[in-house]
Amino acid sequence: DFDYALENDVKPAFGLAEEQMDRLLSGGLICWGSHVTEILEKGDLFARETVNPDCRGFVRVLLAGARNTGKTFLAAKIAKNSDFPFIKVCSPEDMVGYSENAKCMALRKVFDDAYRSPLSCIIIDNIERLLDYSPIGPRYSNLVLQALLVLLGKIPPENRRLLVLATTSNEHFLREVDLLNSFSNTMHVPRLNSVEQIMTVVDETSSFTDSERHHLRMKLQKNEKLTVGIKRLLELVDFAKQGQENYRVQLLADSLEELSMDIDIQN
Amino acid sequence: DFDYALENDVKPAFGLAEEQMDRLLSGGLICWGSHVTEILEKGDLFARETVNPDCRGFVRVLLAGARNTGKTFLAAKIAKNSDFPFIKVCSPEDMVGYSENAKCMALRKVFDDAYRSPLSCIIIDNIERLLDYSPIGPRYSNLVLQALLVLLGKIPPENRRLLVLATTSNEHFLREVDLLNSFSNTMHVPRLNSVEQIMTVVDETSSFTDSERHHLRMKLQKNEKLTVGIKRLLELVDFAKQGQENYRVQLLADSLEELSMDIDIQN
Amino acid sequence: DFDYALENDVKPAFGLAEEQMDRLLSGGLICWGSHVTEILEKGDLFARETVNPDCRGFVRVLLAGARNTGKTFLAAKIAKNSDFPFIKVCSPEDMVGYSENAKCMALRKVFDDAYRSPLSCIIIDNIERLLDYSPIGPRYSNLVLQALLVLLGKIPPENRRLLVLATTSNEHFLREVDLLNSFSNTMHVPRLNSVEQIMTVVDETSSFTDSERHHLRMKLQKNEKLTVGIKRLLELVDFAKQGQENYRVQLLADSLEELSMDIDIQN
Amino acid sequence: DFDYALENDVKPAFGLAEEQMDRLLSGGLICWGSHVTEILEKGDLFARETVNPDCRGFVRVLLAGARNTGKTFLAAKIAKNSDFPFIKVCSPEDMVGYSENAKCMALRKVFDDAYRSPLSCIIIDNIERLLDYSPIGPRYSNLVLQALLVLLGKIPPENRRLLVLATTSNEHFLREVDLLNSFSNTMHVPRLNSVEQIMTVVDETSSFTDSERHHLRMKLQKNEKLTVGIKRLLELVDFAKQGQENYRVQLLADSLEELSMDIDIQN
Amino acid sequence: DFDYALENDVKPAFGLAEEQMDRLLSGGLICWGSHVTEILEKGDLFARETVNPDCRGFVRVLLAGARNTGKTFLAAKIAKNSDFPFIKVCSPEDMVGYSENAKCMALRKVFDDAYRSPLSCIIIDNIERLLDYSPIGPRYSNLVLQALLVLLGKIPPENRRLLVLATTSNEHFLREVDLLNSFSNTMHVPRLNSVEQIMTVVDETSSFTDSERHHLRMKLQKNEKLTVGIKRLLELVDFAKQGQENYRVQLLADSLEELSMDIDIQN
Amino acid sequence: DFDYALENDVKPAFGLAEEQMDRLLSGGLICWGSHVTEILEKGDLFARETVNPDCRGFVRVLLAGARNTGKTFLAAKIAKNSDFPFIKVCSPEDMVGYSENAKCMALRKVFDDAYRSPLSCIIIDNIERLLDYSPIGPRYSNLVLQALLVLLGKIPPENRRLLVLATTSNEHFLREVDLLNSFSNTMHVPRLNSVEQIMTVVDETSSFTDSERHHLRMKLQKNEKLTVGIKRLLELVDFAKQGQENYRVQLLADSLEELSMDIDIQN
Numbered sequence A, B, C, D, E, F: 001d002f003d004y005a006l007e008n009d010v011k012p013a014f015g016l017a018e019e020q021m022d023r024l025l026s027g028g029l030i031c032w033g034s035h036v037t038e039i040l041e042k043g044d045l046f047a048r049e050t051v052n053p054d055c056r057g058f059v060r061v062l063l064a065g066a067r068n069t070g071k072t073f074l075a076a077k078i079a080k081n082s083d084f085p086f087i088k089v090c091s092p093e094d095m096v097g098y099s100e101n102a103k104c105m106a107l108r109k110v111f112d113d114a115y116r117s118p119l120s121c122i123i124i125d126n127i128e129r130l131l132d133y134s135p136i137g138p139r140y141s142n143l144v145l146q147a148l149l150v151l152l153g154k155i156p157p158e159n160r161r162l163l164v165l166a167t168t169s170n171e172h173f174l175r176e177v178d179l180l181n182s183f184s185n186t187m188h189v190p191r192l193n194s195v196e197q198i199m200t201v202v203d204e205t206s207s208f209t210d211s212e213r214h215h216l217r218m219k220l221q222k223n224e225k226l227t228v229g230i231k232r233l234l235e236l237v238d239f240a241k242q243g244q245e246n247y248r249v250q251l252l253a254d255s256l257e258e259l260s261m262d263i264d265i266q267n
Ligand SMILES: Nc1ncnc2c1ncn2[C@@H]1O[C@H](COP(=O)(O)OP(=O)(O)OP(=O)(O)O)[C@@H](O)[C@H]1O
Pocket: A024, A025, A026, A027, A028, A029, A030, A031, A032, A036, A066, A067, A068, A069, A070, A071, A072, A073, A074, A126, A167, A169, A230, A231, A234, F153
């Protein structure tokens, strides 16, 4: 029996939610552009809609954006800001090696748990990973997909209010399998794509001297197609810092250029 | 043995029908256009045909329409209006994690149960979800499909009368797998697609002041391609209500415009 | 062991043949056109060929036609007319939820049973359903297909004579999988496609007043592409009868027109 | 262990070879054209090559031709004429419901048994059926295919001589899966395609009066594309015989014409 | 546990290597052209490279050529000539009915066994058969493929030297799955394609009189596209020998012509 | 339970890391071009980044290049140079015959083990082999892919630092399945493609006399498209050494030319 299995066989090793949230948010927010602020503001409205007794209280928001753009960070931030009593992160990281069935059960359990509390927030991180999606084939777990479609379509029990925050780096796939229509709203998380935005992040990391930063800006301004996700940018800065004094700026600029070209080709 | 399994292993956790019906119909009907009335009227005729001793008494109706258009609501309304002694909702919501086989058994059981009563109505909600349909692949449960094809094609036992109301948001798929031909009739549930219709709903929700509504109508009239399902519209109104005073109309109008463009592209 | 399983594990719940035949033939024959007569006459010749000691005594006939054209009815009629001592209906209706293997066994059992009697008739109804055929994929049970190909190709034991009557609504598929060549003859069951034929059926059902019938004929004559299967026509008549007095003819004419257009598009 | 299973689990219910051969050859040979004679003569040479101590003694012959052309009959005739002490028919008819694995084992057993005798002949009937081939997909048992490829490629043990006679109605498929190259020779079995050939068969069956035969010849000569397999022709004659006196010739001519057109379209 | 299974469950029934080698080489070498000599000479160099302490001692050679060209014969010849203390033939013939897993284990065992001896030679015969390759689908055992890719890529233990000789009739497939790059060298085994080469073989078999041979040469010289594998040629000679005196040359010439045309079309 | 299985059922037979590293590095580095030096230098920076307390300490580098270009060698060299206390090689060689699941568990265990040490380096060799990738189909283990995607995306526990060095000969495939984006950096390992580079290697092996080397250089200079991986080149040298005195240069030159042409065609 399915319910039995759910109770007894699978005890998802979800870390304590708070700890997990802290890890996701470690390092502190960098507001590298207006998009960041807007997303967080809209996040506030969604939280309020969930709470508002005049509303249906079942709000499902998707954060969609390319790889490494800080989607998970922003989802966690919104959840944190909501101050809801029950917050749960449902992430593929905790399900390596789970069978399709076990994933469905875990998902169902997260929703069931949420409905025990009057006001809850669920983060479903990296939704295409949860679906084991791979573009070659293509392959994905139809079982998990169907479970999600149903769970996101099922009205909560009376007096239960739920905010679902999901992230994905493959909106296109979600549209094709009709998952997009199961969300009441979608927000797009962009890459950085101006020298100004990049320099904001570089400055915040305090990794370079003034002269290096001046130098860097000069170099970057020559390239018109710079684009990079916040997560990747922070890693490139880490790498470049290891270079020898006169070489560091060069390393960062080259990496950024190479990466931007690569992204440009992919699109 | 199949029959044994049916009796013993699988006891679908269908909620009490009445409760379920009430939940589906919560909020009360909004007659946003003539389509709504026509569908309900035809629904009456189907109920009468089922009862009429001069007729064969096996009526199978499909409500087809895009996502979020209120199909489930209308099916429930027709069933309620019929006042049949036995009403059962067969919904994917109650089958998360079921195997294909278990779904077949559950379906068969619903029909068997119905045939215990002389006059019954079955709602088969979201038929493509029951079939685990996903357009990528494409994938679906052929087992469940074949079961449905046979169950919808099999004459009821003597003196048994049955009205089947099914809903789908993928009529195209049902046509391709030849399920359409198993229904004796199809009714189409449309999206709202005029400012008038949208304002009817907005007015009914009493969420905006008169001046806001005037403002909103002005804004909407500039867009010629507005289209939105009733369910989604009610959600957008909920969201917009959270905005600050001078911002609420803007939020709703923007959401509607974005959504309409999105739908336009998909088609 | 296969034979063991056949004897012990699977006892197909085939209804008593006679009862089943009566249900299939309930309502009585309507001769809506010359095709009906011809098919029944040829059916007689096939029965005679099966009996005739100068012939090989293994006759396999396919009734092919669109959905809802009365194929099953005609097959049952021919079988009944043959007056053979052993008649068995092998229908997907009795196999909901069977595994492919169980279907093969059931099929084999039907043939084995038939060969216990010197003179037998088997109706294999809805052959593409037995094969779990669905055009999307496409999918079908190759196991059942191969079993059928072999069973229809295997000479009966000495002094055994067998008439096989099969029905299908997908001749094209049967041709592609080379099943057509396993039948010694194919008969085509058409839809009704003249006002005359439709009116013959309407008249037989005694559902409309003379004035309504006159009215109906006028209306139908305006449409040149009317086409409908007998089974669907009888259902539409049932539906139309529920309408209010001045509305009934309209309802039937509209339904017929809509349906005909739909069929026209599909082809 | 495979060998164990082979000995203990699967005891293919092959009928006694002689009985089976008689059934396949019942009715007696009709020499409707030179092709028949040539095939039988070449068959003699193959038998001699198998026996001849100066030759390798492993001869593998394929009889390829359309459905219903008498392939199985001719293979059985050649085997009978060879007068080899060990003759075995390996036919899909005896394997309905076998798993792929069981088929492989059965095949291997037939070869192993043959190698117990110094001089053997194996008939592998309907090779594409043994492979569960269906063009839609396409589907077939790769396991059985690989087993056949290896068994037909493996040199017999010392002092063992084997003649393999296989039949197929899908030479194209066998070529594609590289089975053709595993045979040392291929013979083609044609359909009848002249009035003369057809009349030879009709005459042999003594089913029509002289006047009917004259009449028939006249009718057939008007059609230039007549083509029919011997097996189907004999069945059509059986059917036509049931017609009323003045109708029999018509029935046969019409059937032949229809069939020929159908074949023509398929090619 | 995998290793356990390898030790206990599967004991591949490999014949004694020597016996097997003799059977593969029965009949004696016919040097029908310079290709044969070159291949054998290069084979010598590979054996020496394997032995040479200045070399890495892991030599992997592929013999690629069409069906029936004598690949297995040549691989066996090279192995025999090498005089290595450990020679093992790994052939699909010994694995009929093995599961993919059992094949992988058997392969691994062959390599493990080889590494017990300081100097070994493994023949992997008919590599695409080992992979259960069939072009329709296409199908093949990815499990076996991956095992081969890894085994051919793994450096032998210290002081172990190994020569791998593999044969294939589908080089194209091996290239596509990147197996070609796992061999350190490839040699191509051609068909015979001149009258001179064919006559050399015919002469060696001493099957025809001088006058017949003269006659044959005349006949063959008229055809410009003659091409045949040595194995098939020897079989055709066997067949032709059965013909009556004045017919034998004709039979051989016709068979060769037919075959050559067939090959020509396939390419 | 998954964790349980991980602890108890699967004990990957990873050799002692040091031994394994020595075997991978046996023979000593040949610096045949500037690419080799650059890759090793960048490798140093990555090691430093991993250690640096100001950095995130989770560095994932991919070495991508054609077959036989020395990728594994370079990855091992970088790991060795890093002098990290924990180094583990995760290679398909140790997983022949593992199920997909066992591979996932092994992978997870490698990461778990690494996280027990504060500073670790993992080599994931031949990543497409770990994924059982084959281009025909295409086929690959989606289970392993998803595990890798998650493991490479999951932030290490606090105070744990990890350098991942992966190799692949199919960067294109990794890009398509979005694995590329999981690495913080990619380095490309090229083939040799100038006479100078080839001669550097030939000289280092001391296999040819001065005159032979002069001769060789002359021969090679005539060919403009020479290209060969270091691993393959060393094997060809081994082979050529076996030739007779005046033949050795010819053998090497011919092999190189043939190989280069083959590579040229493939691209
Ligand atoms: N706006 C931000 N301000 C500061 N740090 C950020 C911000 N966004 C992301 N980061 C940093 O980047 C890290 C990774 O970002 P995150 O995991 O949210 O990206 P992602 O888009 O979810 O990546 P993926 O596509 O791999 O899922 C975070 O742990 C955080 O340290």
